[in-house]
Amino acid sequence: GLARKYNLMILSDEIYEKLILNGQPHISIASLDWDLPMVTFNGLSKCYLAPGFRIGWAIVSGVPELVEDYTEAMRKLARARLCANHPKQFAIMAALKGSQDHVTDTIDKLEKRRDLTVDRLNTIPGISCHRPDGAFYAFPKLNVAVDDKDFVKSLIRETGVVVVHGSGFGPLPESPHFRIVFLPPEDILDEAYDRIEKYMKKHF
CATH class of the missing domain: 3.90.1150.10 (Aspartate Aminotransferase, domain 1)
Structure with missing residues (x-):
């Protein structure tokens, strides 16, 4: 595909992954090709009905050597610019592992x-x-x-x-x-x- 041809990283916003209607399954783009560099974004605001928490996450996938620089850059950005509410971060695990x-x-x-x-x-x-x-x-x-x-x-x-x-x-x-x-x-x-x-x- 285009991403492989031009050596591009794919950024996929999957914040609505559970809110698919008509019984259709959600298919994450990252599941379609294991080695392409991808960042999948998600959070609690939509599927877990908690927009005020302002809590989300990014999952980096692909060949480790190809995504290492991206991962480190994202860590630096998170450390320098983002101030997620610390107690509410514990809600992520409870939401993902709890009843759906x-x-x-x-x-x-x-x-x-x-x-x-x-x-x-x-x-x-x-x-x-x-x-x-x-x-x-x-x-x-x-x-x-x-x-x-x-x-x-x-x-x-x-x-x-x-x-x-x-x-x-x-x-x-x-x-x-x-x-x-x-x-x-x-x-x-x-x-x-x-x-x-x-x-x-x-x-x-």
């Missing part, structure tokens, strides 16, 4: 809220939404002539519904999207989608 029942409960809720989100948004004229397979975000497309930044600013002013403009996540300006989080309970989501629908019918 919360993950099943969380996924059940996310799937219901994901389905509600996609089904509701796809009934609103001017919006289409792909069904995501993981995490807790939807990324609907605006099938109308509008700037996504103007859309989100106008939406919050008129409805109080907060979404994020999609251009901040990479799509081309001529393909406007917005990102919405479907973590809130179903009744709150329903109310938000009612307001979005009313807004879209008023303006488009």
